Amino acid sequence: MWKNDYNRWKEFTGLDADLASKLDEITSDEQSLEDAFYKNLEFGTGGMRGKLGPGTNRMNIYTVRKAAEGLAAYVNDQGLSNRGVAIAYDSRYMSKEFAVETARVLGHHGIPSYVFTSLRPTPELSFAVRHLNAAAGVVVTASHNPPEYNGFKAYNEDGGQLPPEQAEIMIDFVNKVENELNVEAADQKELEEQGLLRWVDEEVDEAYLEALKGVTVQSDIKKDLSVVFTPLHGTARDLVEKGLQQSGFTSIHIVEEQAKPDPEFSTVASPNPEEHQAFEMAIEQGESIGADLLMATDPDADRLGIAVPNEKGEYVVLTGNQTGALLLDYILGQSQQLPKNGVMIKTIVTSEFGRVIANAYGIDSLDTLTGFKFIGEKIREYEQTGEHQFVFGYEESYGYLVKDFARDKDAVQAALLAAEVGAHWKNQGKTLLDALDELYEKHGYFLEDLQSMKLEGKAGAEQIKAIMDDFRNADIKESGGKKVVAVEDYSTTVRKFVQEGKEEEMDLPTSNVVKFILEDDCWFCLRPSGTEPKIKFYYGVKSESKTDSQALLAAVKAAVNERLHALI
Structure with a gap:
């Protein structure tokens, strides 16, 4: 299946020269090709993030245009297109280029963009959306990921990242784009002349x-x-x-x-x-x-x-x-x-x-x-x-x-x-x-820790799913010498009290997270990262002294790791 998308890219006569060259470099490496094309780079509730390079599962001008096309549809659907979109970017490779590509796609739909002249912090973008009364915002960043990554984060008119309900609407619009290679982008100079690409800088800095x-x-x-x-x-x-x-x-x-x-x-x-x-x-x-x-x-x-x-x-x-x-x-x-x-x-x-x-x-x-x-x-x-x-x-x-x-x-x-x-x-x-x-x-002495396990590619995604399924379905009664009081499964928003056998609904959106509440204010939690190929294990304990909390934390972690190592 992925080969169809690879061939579509390979046969596309207008492919960006740099991407075409990089695609040629991996043509004989089937594993690299599959990883670049086996899926579309997912646009989730936090936007999208991935490695730079050619392919449907990579950050490049075409996958960015696809995201921008979805954003344009979202803004039009909200009836806010005249208010425009604020766009910022960080110091990563291709960040400014992706910002301009986003503005070009929005401009094609008649939506103005307010693009910073140089790099700016993400929180200033959040502020700028509100300050400029924009309909939405975009920041091109991969936060603290390695240099080979970049990303696209979307913000609503309130300056916040899209919450689930709004995100689902935009995700649907993004997913309706059948061919990222065919997304149209207007000419940058023409947009500047028409006032559809407006550069901003010190005025927002001073207000912030x-x-x-x-x-x-x-x-x-x-x-x-x-x-x-x-x-x-x-x-x-x-x-x-x-x-x-x-x-x-x-x-x-x-x-x-x-x-x-x-x-x-x-x-x-x-x-x-x-x-x-x-x-x-x-x-x-x-x-x-x-x-x-x-x-x-x-x-x-x-x-x-x-x-x-x-x-x-x-x-x-x-x-x-x-x-x-x-x-x-x-x-x-x-x-x-x-x-x-x-x-x-x-x-x-x-x-x-x-x-x-x-x-x-x-x-x-x-x-x-x-x-x-x-x-x-x-x-x-x-x-x-x-x-x-x-x-x-x-x-x-x-x-x-x-x-x-x-x-x-x-x-x-x-x-x-x-x-x-x-x-x-x-x-x-x-x-x-x-x-x-x-x-x-x-x-009281609160002590926490975080462990991350990096599992890349298709095989890694399958391993992460297997780990989550195991802990979610296991009948774990204790961990580190502490009884399990409740299990919170955020995929079903159900909290199950282990000792009583009772259940109750949690007033939160669904998410692929499982949290084990232990006695004496202790807990641990499993959550796949939404932006990186990782699964994260969070731990929290409390006692009356640092020494006791350290021992307790070590015991809870050891119990989780023992089960984890049996799975991997």
């Missing part, structure tokens, strides 16, 4: 920087904090640096070797602040100047990692759960007045630490499925109903949102607040690690 001023919780605290920041060859340098400066921070040190955009991300094994190796240069620079705080953002600047020195002067990289807990506690503890109907929103794989902290301040908590689009969707819902007022949102994978002028995770906002939190505790003679220890003493 003005909105950033609202992130500050205490405007009058002393900001004598030494900060080292690395954008990891991505998009965040200008906005983070300017944001810190306008907030009153003066001791800002940029890791210059990683400040220049670089699609190869040549100084890191992975441009992901979740990976501790990404901090190596920042740590070296931090040690040389005695910095109080290190910060790193991923290439599209929607994730932030931080590191702080311990009592020995060694830098410790905090987890997303730990950073989220510190930011949340600071917002709730230092705000002059908390809303009576305030709500903190997190995901189902994020630590319960945040819920306990919020409850201590009388703030409600809500869990959503994994993916910040669900947090953005809830913010919009509460805006319309008045049921709750958003105070903070986060997920364990280093994504945070402080103020809702953006509707996606925003590392620029998080960087400003993290610096303010660091300054607050420094003024009291404490580090962020000291503040974290105080939270553990007050609320």
